[in-house]
Amino acid sequence: MKRALITGATSGIGMQMALILHRQGWELVLSGRNEKILQKMAEKFGGETKYLALDLSERDAAQRLYDFCQGMKIDFLINNAGFGIFGEFTETDLSAELELIDVNIRAVHILTKLFLKDFVKRDSGMILNVASSAGFLSGPLLSSYYASKNYVVRLTTAIREELRRKGSHVQIGALCPGPVDTNFNNRAGVTFSAKPITPKFAAEYGIAGTFAGKGLMIPTLGMKLGVIASKFVPEELAVRFVYELQKRKEIV
Numbered sequence: 001m002k003r004a005l006i007t008g009a010t011s012g013i014g015m016q017m018a019l020i021l022h023r024q025g026w027e028l029v030l031s032g033r034n035e036k037i038l039q040k041m042a043e044k045f046g047g048e049t050k051y052l053a054l055d056l057s058e059r060d061a062a063q064r065l066y067d068f069c070q071g072m073k074i075d076f077l078i079n080n081a082g083f084g085i086f087g088e089f090t091e092t093d094l095s096a097e098l099e100l101i102d103v104n105i106r107a108v109h110i111l112t113k114l115f116l117k118d119f120v121k122r123d124s125g126m127i128l129n130v131a132s133s134a135g136f137l138s139g140p141l142l143s144s145y146y147a148s149k150n151y152v153v154r155l156t157t158a159i160r161e162e163l164r165r166k167g168s169h170v171q172i173g174a175l176c177p178g179p180v181d182t183n184f185n186n187r188a189g190v191t192f193s194a195k196p197i198t199p200k201f202a203a204e205y206g207i208a209g210t211f212a213g214k215g216l217m218i219p220t221l222g223m224k225l226g227v228i229a230s231k232f233v234p235e236e237l238a239v240r241f242v243y244e245l246q247k248r249k250e251i252v
């Protein structure tokens, strides 16, 4: 029986990934802060489903999650937990931003490192890092979030190249959706400026892409074209466009 660990499994894309993998017969280790939801999911899934409620912004949380998984063979790590903060950089809260860096970057870095070492040793395993199309751009008004997802995209593609050169059978990729209809906007305090896709579609796309060995997974044609186009536009122009796009997300 194959086993997957999913962070941020209590809502949105992560919850949909859990449902999909459960239907495919995977055993799951679920994580998030909301213990009640994790408990309900574990009851519903039954079998060997395990869960650990923790806040990934806490200093030792990622290591604790890794330790929790010792003795279980994890075949698929999904680093999905993440959130955004909207506002001008001079006005957003520093401690909330440091939390964002801890969850979106630090925890992803630690979990990727710890599990990847095990996967490389046995030459099997998959990692899916849930980044964002924000990971290809600078994002005024969501600056820390965009910067954090740039980190995830760059880290993932760099590791992917190292694995390729080693001839490793370990798979790593990043899911990079545009807007997805989840609780993300509520937490970030924004509204949609473009039509979102469903979390189910994003989850299916990321899982199918990982199984197919894909590196960067951008779910819609519109967003794919947007990312390609952004490579041909000077950064100064692109950042102006992103500002206008983000400004439309402001709840007034």
Ligand SMILES: NC(=O)c1ccc[n+]([C@@H]2O[C@H](COP(=O)([O-])OP(=O)(O)OC[C@H]3O[C@@H](n4cnc5c(N)ncnc54)[C@H](OP(=O)(O)O)[C@@H]3O)[C@@H](O)[C@H]2O)c1
Pocket (backbone or CB within 6 Å): 007, 008, 009, 010, 011, 012, 013, 014, 031, 032, 033, 034, 035, 054, 055, 056, 057, 080, 081, 082, 083, 084, 103, 130, 131, 132, 133, 176, 177, 178, 179, 180, 181, 182, 183, 184, 185, 187, 199
């Ligand atoms: N929605 C979008 O438009 C969009 C677009 C591109 C990429 N993404 C990315 O997709 C991923 C999933 O987000 P979503 O859209 O599904 O949003 P969501 O519905 O808000 O889900 C976020 C998940 O992350 C977990 N999480 C947040 N802070 C955490 C913390 N401190 N410690 C542990 N877990 C934490 C939440 O669980 P608890 O609340 O139980 O802690 C929840 O399960 C994120 O990485 C996000 O950046 C989202």
